[in-house]
Amino acid sequence: MNNIAGRPLNGVVVEDDDEDEANGDGLEAWERAYTEDRSWESLQEDESGLLRPIDTTAIHHAQYRRRLRALAATAATARIQKGLIRYMYIVVDLSKAASERDFRPSRMAVIAKQVEAFIREFFDQNPLSHVGLVTTKDGVAQSLTDLGGSPESHIKALMGKLECSGDASLQNALDLVHDNLNQIPSYGHREVLILYSALSTCDPGDLMETIQKCKKSKIRCSVIGLAAEMFICKHLCQETGGTYSVALDESHFKELILEHAPPPPAIAEYATANLIKMGFPQRAAEGSVAICTCHEEAKTGGGYTCPRCKVRVCELPTECRICGLTLISSPHLARSYHHLFPIVPFVEISPSSQNDPSHNFPNICFGCQESLLSHGNKPELSVSCPKCKQQFCLDCDIYIHESLHNCPGCESFRHSKSVTIA
């Protein structure tokens, strides 16, 4: 264990070394450039006109700022009013305009890729919610998948239908979505996310009437454009309380679509607190055999049993095919609890105040034990938790707020509160 220094396995050594030297490991620099996906896009020109790779810390900082904005927004609205059970239709425009190649390789391919990432992220953040897919082309709208809770089936359906032709029809798509969303229970939060490539819409009637109809049914419509801003889309979003944005490039598009994954701040009248009857099935022991209702075949191994009618299902969350009971497991509920109890943003410690002996920072990240001193033993930019006063590196800061949702410092010290109240 003494001789690992210098090998790429050792994180500390890699970061301190020149990157070209340390990451090499048998590959030349130009070879590595091609192994990484689309590396030519991450180049920028410096003052003297030379091409240089973009400094990744800039990207990290951008993410960090975006997160802080989002957190500030959630703190401003009442915490508890989150529409946690969402019914969302994603309308994908597959008109001729989607075959444009201003996005690489084409708008359609970029949309498909990002919709896939979005659907996974959406179910990660909204485990009780449902998504449906609608496509519009040749002047009509077509329902691709019904509202459902399984990410795989949506992704499979979309990937099988990637052909574009004709014109998009906003009205037909909205009418179809409106009819479907009108049937869902009142506690659900109705949303439409339209990914619009076209600059026109081919409608059979008055689109304004349809917009008013959606507004009356409290359907929140959001549009992400891929071409240019359109008045009618802006009007639709304004009327129904959604957001309208136009993507500049692929990474911007990704950012815009992922903004729709966390639950929107529900306006009080939109989401009413309702108690919904749900079942919590137990997982059967490995090795038991039963016929499941979802695939209609005998299966060995862990499955879940509907507590009301005792049939076997393979996956949670789902709706029992026999009795219609919503089946979930308690971890599915717990997945959403971090929205109810977000952690506060950490405050930045400027390098100057770190030198101040009165603060006495250890200059080691509390989370990952990484040294916060740069080459010249000068403190780097770091953050600290306002509650437990522990110091963290920027990478941990982003990880803690975007994935972990726990402050390791606060969790590592028993707080008096839990003792005094219990």
Add this chain to the structure above:
Amino acid sequence: MTSAPSKLYADDVSLLVVTLDTNPFFWTTFPFHFSEFLSQVLAFLNSILLLGQLNQLVVIATGCNSCGYIYDSTSNRNHASTNGTMPALYSNLLHNLEEFLARDQKLTMPHAPVTVPSSLLSGSLSMALCYIQRAFRSGPMHPQPRILCLQGSTDGPEQYVAIMNAIFSAQRSSVPVDSCYIGSNNSAFLQQASYITGGIYYRPPQMDGLFQYLSTVFATDLHSRAFLRLPKSLGVDFRASCFCHKQTIDMGYVCSVCLSIFCEHHDKCSTSLYLARLNQMLPQQTTGKERLHNVSGLITLILSCPSRELICYVS
């Protein structure tokens, strides 16, 4: 559930992060002595390092008032001090553990608790995950990380949300959480943690042979696990406890806004109402620090509402 981004693992190099339960309240009531336990665990940890010279080992102590790193095989300090009689691992780890235990004891509340307090598993899990993220950042070739929880204390219901958050984060970055639970009843937290992240949950039936259990079940790297018959899960209890009577229920009512669980139908969800009242009651200045931040404290605060019995606890 979600597919993690493809990672180029060095396929037989492991990064093992161990959380070690040092809760004195548990060990004083447990028939097996802590020092005997430790000697078997140390032998196991040493064997991990001997299995491959690139293997990395990190040990985090899970105390009852605090958590702390007590060993890191990559840190330079640990290579220097070999005194000839003991491997460096033993002397370093024992030295840091002693310091940690002394610090942890100083933090103990003056009034002795009535029940055996749980150890801060949520803290050590969170730290372990932060450490593993650092390994992911270290470049395209990084060791395969996994977490092993050596736990004996009972689950602390007030940590439920924090532990679940950690489990989901581990699942998202495909880090398996193995658990070796030595307490008398099964730990529902660790059972779920191992099930959700694809790790192994095992309760050794005999403490004397702990080293044998550890080395046969938990020493195998992730690549080799595919070829072995490791202990299978004996079913996981995913039933929920209602917030109102703490009964285990298989059917119930869930509030569509806050997801509280109740065993019978109410007109309004009391947790939502309580939260709304809490929002109005507390002055705006305390928003950041007192109210929003302390996840587990807040849950206790919220759930100790009207009936004072509402602990969100999954059995």
